[in-house]
Amino acid sequence: MKVTFPHMGTMSIAVKTLLTELGLEVVPPPPITQRTLDLGVKNSPEFACLPLKLNIGNYIEALEAGADTIIMGGGIGPCRFGYYGEVQKDILRDLGYDFNMVIFEPPQGHWREFYQSLKLLLGNISWTKLYTAWKKGWAKAQALDQISKLTNQSRPHLVKRKEATKIYKEGLELIDQAQSISETEAVVKKIRTDFDSLERIEDFQxxxxxxxxxxxxxxxxxxxxxxxxxxxxxxxxxxxxxxxxxxxxxxxxxxxxxxxxxxxxxxxxxxxxxxxxxxxxxxxxxxxxxxxxxxxxxxxxxxxxxxxxxxxxxxxxxxxxxxxxxxxxxxxxxxxxxxxxxxxxxxxxxxxxxxxxxxxxxxxx
Missing domain, CATH: 3.40.50.11900 (Rossmann fold)
Structure with a gap:
């Protein structure tokens, strides 16, 4: 089983860690480019939401890279997101792709259905392994948000504002490479120190x-x-x-x-x-x-x-x-x-x- 999922900001870093720790072979979709968008637009309904089109582009590129299983979230309420999984599944199968799609619907108290989806993906996995994998993925998700906040809070105050983006991208790479929770936390400390060392505009509001x-x-x-x-x-x-x-x-x-x-x-x-x-x-x-x-x-x-x-x-x-x-x-x-x-x-x-x-x-x- 080679698992993939859609991009949404920096989510892929945390999700890749979680799934890898669970013992799955992960094939993240390539970073979103104009090709990703073009593939999605070409193969999606004209008035579909932009996220759906980009998801389709993500999946096509990941399937081309060897993925055979897609993980997708479900949804409830008036938003069309709840239909994404089924619509995307039909589009990709009409294009001739052979794959499995596992859709995780919001539990809403129906934990048995959620557990069945989890079991379909992971088999009989121990709760200890699941908890350990979750902690590592969760630590990265929190770290990613922390360096994003640090970047937004620091950038306008800097003499050389483009330096903020450079430091932020470095932080993303280091978090992606971190092998433990302590390494992940160390990256946040490093990024904070890097920002503190940059020259700032005096008395700027x-x-x-x-x-x-x-x-x-x-x-x-x-x-x-x-x-x-x-x-x-x-x-x-x-x-x-x-x-x-x-x-x-x-x-x-x-x-x-x-x-x-x-x-x-x-x-x-x-x-x-x-x-x-x-x-x-x-x-x-x-x-x-x-x-x-x-x-x-x-x-x-x-x-x-x-x-x-x-x-x-x-x-x-x-x-x-x-x-x-x-x-x-x-x-x-x-x-x-x-x-x-x-x-x-x-x-x-x-x-x-x-x-x-x-x-x-x-x-x-």
């Missing part, structure tokens, strides 16, 4: 922008055209609303490993504008925008795949939030036609707007 929206386009730099890097190099401190480890805790394990007070808080903040679940991260996009407004952020950028129903609902509500709470919001829909030049122009214009707004407020004070 960066603009603060929150990033909200659909999880895939937020976590996958290829889809959002490396928005965190671009904003950071414009002197903006970016705070991403969701990280991989948080998503794993909340959506795969239903808050078993941590309480859900933050999620409940976000839902309460969203209530005046949206008081029920609409699928995906639509409700969170509204609540987190309110949160950023209350925390004094200068603006919010809202990302969603073109045709994504939950984010379309959020996008229709965010202008009201923006007006009532006096926080500028830029909504960007992303698909295979999104161009880098126009995208950068919109980001630069938004950052310029935020800077002018801040200057006016200082003059009033």
């Amino acid at each position: 960066p603009l603060k922008v929150g990033l909200v929206g659909e999880i895939y386009v937020i976590l996958e730099p290829f889809t959002n055209l490396h928005i965190e890097e671009k904003l950071g190099e414009l002197g903006v401190l970016v705070d991403r609303s969701i990280y991989l480890s948080e998503w794993i805790e909340e959506h795969l394990y239903l808050g078993i490993f941590r309480d859900n007070k933050h999620r409940q808080h976000i839902q309460e903040l969203a209530k005046p504008y949206l008081n029920h679940f609409v699928g995906g991260h639509g409700l969170e996009s509204v609540g987190e925008t309110v949160m950023y407004a209350k925390e004094g952020f200068d603006g919010v950028i809202h990302l969603g795949p073109f045709t994504c129903m939950p984010e379309i609902i959020a996008q229709s509500i965010l202008p009201t939030v923006s007006q009532e709470l006096s926080i500028p919001v830029l909504s960007l829909s992303l698909d295979e036609h999104t161009g880098d030049a126009g995208y950068i122009t919109r980001l630069e214009a938004f950052v310029d707007l935020l800077a002018r707004k801040e200057e006016k407020e200082e003059l009033i004070i």
